[in-house]
Amino acid sequence: MIKKIKYYKRSVYIFLIASICVSACNSGKKNTDFDNDNKLELSIAIPSGGNSWVINNTQQDAVLVQDSGIHDWTSFDDVIRTYFHTKSTGELHLGLTIKSEEGPATIRVTVGDITKDVTITNTEYQNIDIGIFNITTAGYNFIEIQGLKKTGRYIGDINEVLIGGTATTKGVSFVPNDFSFYFGRRGPSVHLNYTLPEGKDIIYFYNEITVPQEEDVIGSFFMANGFGEGYFGMQVNSDTERRILFSVWSPFVTDDPSTIPDDQKIILLGKGEGVTAGNFGGEGSGGQSYKVFDWKAGNTYKFLLKGEPSTNDSTDYTAFFYAPEENEWKLIASFKRPHTTTYLKRFHSFLENFNPHTGNISRKGTYANQWVYDTTGKWHEITNAKFTADNTARDNARLDYKGGVEGNAFFMKNCGFFNENTTINSEFSRNPNGIIPTIDLSVLPKVKSK
Known part of the structure; x- marks a missing residue:
């Protein structure tokens, strides 16, 4: 049952997943420490297509999660998660390469017990700063993303998740673009x-x-x-x-x-x-x-x-x-x-x-x-x-x-x-x-x- 294909090595990877856990997001702390005038360190780009799941609906996962990213995202009920593995704790700087469809859309992003609501106004892909979060445990962590408001039919499209900060300095793990997304999402x-x-x-x-x-x-x-x-x-x-x-x-x-x-x-x-x-x-x-x-x-x-x-x-x-x-x-x-x-x-x-x-x-x-x-x-x-x-x-x-x-x-x-x-x-x-x-x-x- 194991198909032989060519893989490409990379010393570190990271898994990210967008998720919509309404109760967790609403009960978490809001991130009020981030100032939009401060520049985030976002040196690592994680392709969302190979690293994300709709965790509460596998049928929706088959629709939303594509090799090129998150698309056709219409429902506020979808729980999208992006998992990632870090070798250390510390600050996680977070951004998204994202666009809305026709006008402003609001999403809620959660990492750990901190949440941040962000309004997306651009209708072409742009790198949007989300904020600074805390990674308190090394190993696998996850990012949750929930749609809250939309203008058009779609909430938005996400191409990449951008990260950096002290939590990433010792190495992170994810499925990169030159690895098979199919086998990466299947798991080992x-x-x-x-x-x-x-x-x-x-x-x-x-x-x-x-x-x-x-x-x-x-x-x-x-x-x-x-x-x-x-x-x-x-x-x-x-x-x-x-x-x-x-x-x-x-x-x-x-x-x-x-x-x-x-x-x-x-x-x-x-x-x-x-x-x-x-x-x-x-x-x-x-x-x-x-x-x-x-x-x-x-x-x-x-x-x-x-x-x-x-x-x-x-x-x-x-x-x-x-x-x-x-x-x-x-x-x-x-x-x-x-x-x-x-x-x-x-x-x-x-x-x-x-x-x-x-x-x-x-x-x-x-x-x-x-x-x-x-x-x-x-x-x-x-x-x-x-x-x-x-x-x-x-x-x-x-x-x-x-x-x-x-x-x-x-x-x-x-x-x-x-x-x-x-x-x-x-x-x-x-x-x-x-x-x-x-x-x-x-x-x-x-x-x-x-």
């Missing part, structure tokens, strides 16, 4: 790469996932059983739909499945009841299957993947899913991958957000009780993993990613602009359970031809 993806027993041919990989209450955020992919040629896990696709997803990449590398030669296409061998199967593209290409299933936060779900060499230089991969609500193993799908002769390898799990409109909300999953089964009929428990992350994290575009061990389970967490941070390439060890999965492999659902 994090992975667990499992340590396998040496010298064993592995035919089954078993894993369990529990998503804590309120961590099942739209756009989340809790991937359980990743392997060298594909992935298997569960997603939150919308308010009304969740899926169990199993995919296998074609050996022919392309983002367009229509270009795959016939002899390198993934072949569907069979699928379970209620499973949809087809092709996918855009992030590599191959065969994909999914079952719409309303899995619940707080419940533990079990994943079992089988992989073994087959005839004519190919390998068959089969995915099984166990839900406590149904109390039995279900077949998701079985795929044949040509030009591949291998047992299962490169086991991993990941947590990613595939919806940029929810990249401001944190999500977390626990990954527990990993086991593999070799060709001699022996189970081996996996208790060690390395924590890694994608380029959004590695290039410091987003700093809100974390992983580790809780009890006898691994966990991963990302997005939401929290301040705890785990060093990439950290190695973890969980306590072994010592309880072999109670699965009668001989009575698993049989693969029926499509």
Whole structure:
């Protein structure tokens, strides 16, 4: 699920978001210390398009937040936030590159417990000084912007957020113009790469996932059983739909499945009841299957993947899913991958957000009780993993990613602009359970031809 793109490094970034928190703004202190005759130090320009969210309405976020900035802003109810990360505290000088539509518009800007109401009269983009605010805690902070009055249909357009002052002198973080706004707004993806027993041919990989209450955020992919040629896990696709997803990449590398030669296409061998199967593209290409299933936060779900060499230089991969609500193993799908002769390898799990409109909300999953089964009929428990992350994290575009061990389970967490941070390439060890999965492999659902 991780698309490889080119990123550009920058040593510091900042995330900003405009927000409209009416109660917070009205209850905060008004900024009366700023004199318009004093010149602010505004040396850092943050593109609002890559760093802002409408936090109370994801549908509005899809309309207002564009690559070029904040546009089509009509409602006083919209809560727009811009998050930023500072390494120090102190004064924050703040300005906006902004314009109104037809005449004066009034906005309210809040940082911490200080608010300032500003009237915008220019109808072409100008740099407007907002004022001086206080950053009292290093790490992620946010700016809130609320529309109060407008003359035309739109409140205004915001191109950049301008900052400076002592709070920024030790470094700030944001998604710059030469970084992918799409991936910056999605947030960092994090992975667990499992340590396998040496010298064993592995035919089954078993894993369990529990998503804590309120961590099942739209756009989340809790991937359980990743392997060298594909992935298997569960997603939150919308308010009304969740899926169990199993995919296998074609050996022919392309983002367009229509270009795959016939002899390198993934072949569907069979699928379970209620499973949809087809092709996918855009992030590599191959065969994909999914079952719409309303899995619940707080419940533990079990994943079992089988992989073994087959005839004519190919390998068959089969995915099984166990839900406590149904109390039995279900077949998701079985795929044949040509030009591949291998047992299962490169086991991993990941947590990613595939919806940029929810990249401001944190999500977390626990990954527990990993086991593999070799060709001699022996189970081996996996208790060690390395924590890694994608380029959004590695290039410091987003700093809100974390992983580790809780009890006898691994966990991963990302997005939401929290301040705890785990060093990439950290190695973890969980306590072994010592309880072999109670699965009668001989009575698993049989693969029926499509």
